[in-house]
Amino acid sequence: MRELKAIHELENRLAAAYSPDRSAAEVGVAVRTTHDRFSGSAVRDFVPILVERAVRRELEPEQDPGSATPIGADNATAPADELAMGSGGIDSTERGRAPATGRRGLFVLAGAGVVAAGAAAWAGTRSGSDATRPAAPVAGASLTAVTGIVGSEKIAFFGDSRVADVFAAHGFEVRVNAAGSREIATSIDLTGQAFAFPSSLPAAEKLKREVGVRTQFTPFYSPMAIATFTPIVELLDAAGAVKYDGPVPALDFAAYIDMVQRGVQWDELAGNRTYPVAKNILIGTTDIRTSNSAAMYLAVAGYVVNDHAVVRGAAAERHVLPTLQRLFLAQGYTEGSSTGPFEEYLTAGMGATPMTWIYEAQYVAAAVAGRLRDEMVLLYPSPTVLSRHALVPLAPEGEEIGTLLHTDPDLQALAAEHGFRTGDAARFDEVVTEHDVQVSPDLVDVVDIPAYETLEHLLGGVAGAY
Structure with a gap:
């Protein structure tokens, strides 16, 4: 509980420090997502310090396009390496994989037949801030079909036409199938899937270890x-x-x-x-x-x-x-x-x-x-x-979907309407108040x-x- 209190105080302190350039909701998402990366760390004493260091790197304004650290959820994996792989990420030298190169947060895919062909090439070549933000859609361009496996409790969210419209505005048509989250991490064939979206960090951690992925996004929790x-x-x-x-x-x-x-x-x-x-x-x-x-x-x-x-x-x-x-x-x-x-x-x-x-x-x-x-x-x-819902990207399009879910204010607001708690706490409060749902706002x-x-x-x- 001491650590959770320190993280809460850090969130408030950084929200004040970066106002008005960054909204409190944006700071909150960055802090909580970074904190999630340390869920598997055995040594907890320095976690708040490392979280603050990583979040400040994310939130600092870019000084030089060629050297700035891009803002994105996957950058929050950086300090996990400093805690001796505390995040549960797999060392790049394991399983015969070549060492990862490029920017922090880069992940390498392993396991033939587990993910779509070409994903490993993408992981080894992507660089710069373009990899952390979905590309702007081109007017009149056809939508890119992206498929994923999600926990069954998120099917209604992805089936919402308003959610589909937001993805379409970014050039994507997202198609999902449902499965149990443990099943996703242990037995589902992920061939051809761009992302897997189980309902907790442990399930995501197991999946990452199985397929050799370091990156994850935690856009909402329950x-x-x-x-x-x-x-x-x-x-x-x-x-x-x-x-x-x-x-x-x-x-x-x-x-x-x-x-x-x-x-x-x-x-x-x-x-x-x-x-x-x-x-x-x-x-x-x-x-x-x-x-x-x-x-x-x-x-x-x-x-x-x-x-x-x-x-x-x-x-x-x-x-x-x-x-x-x-x-x-x-x-x-x-x-x-x-x-x-x-x-x-x-x-x-x-x-x-x-x-x-x-x-x-x-x-x-x-x-x-x-x-x-x-x-x-x-x-x-x-x-x-x-239960923090964690998306694990298995292809470049999957990372773009994860980034959108994590950062797009419309998707965050729609997630609140589907009952999820997000970085937009005010919208969740509005939803439960409007519909007279008795919940505990502060557990x-x-x-x-x-x-x-x-x-x-x-x-x-x-x-x-x-």
Whole structure:
């Protein structure tokens, strides 16, 4: 939490320092995106200092076109190399690849058949600021078709005609297919894809390691939340498992884990006349083998079971694994991506799944679309984690799409209308206010996810128990 506070103070300080040349939203995006590059760093003490150094390099006005550092999300990968590959990027000498050359943020592609032909040549030859900004479209020119794989929760965003119009104004026709974020990183054939857009940094990190890519863009994020119903919240409140620390109630995850470990059923709760069902109290999730949202559930649960500390080391992994396995195996069948469980929540009511693990963005988007019924409410886990949606470019067009998503104000505003939190915090506030969506604008009880290797071990430990 000390690091998050330092990053927040850095964001405010730099916003003041670069005003009025840079907007507060632009500075905020630069700080948060740069901070994301250090998610896999084991040594945390110097992260705020390195973030500030990298962001200042981005935000300083160009002095010389031939020597200036271009402004772009991928430049934020630079300090990660100074932390001994802390960002999780792969050393350019690994896997038989030639050392990377050119500007900071350059990435080299490896793995024949994984990405479109010619991408490696692009990575080795691109240079200068032109590589960080999409080229201006030529009037009357045909659109360049760009294909990508995205987490299912972003399908509605890419299917929005207004989003398509913005891309078209920049000369692109973007076509996407959906898959679970873990699936994107582990088993989807990415041949011919210009980008992959999973729903978290761990999934993006795994993908980058698999294909030999250093660059990523994090244009928006979403806190993890629980879609539930007023009667369920009242039952949990009576059982002492709900907190009211803000405008939206929060599920005390320690109390929830205790009930799961004791095998408490809904019909065993005192005074339960609204949901007297003889089944275990469990949050419904997606399949941990394919979906990122399930990995985020594992991260929160692991933190709580590990005495409210991020899981680190083999001993901690062994300590938390039995409870984590129970949380997933006791559910029975789970779907491969987050869209299915949330659709069931919207259509089937609380009888099927009284609590569904979701991205906050899904709930906000449903409210904007008028799909929520009166008793449907949002419940935040306490603690929660932030799922940062990370685009990994696999071809030059993919990098241009990533840059647009990261910097274009219209796309940022439209992302807010689809429930995502972006650098344009004011637009997100406008959306939830306009549609009377009860969310927590400032989440405080947010914890870090485990380091990449630890998370992989835990995911493998649960998956192996199926």
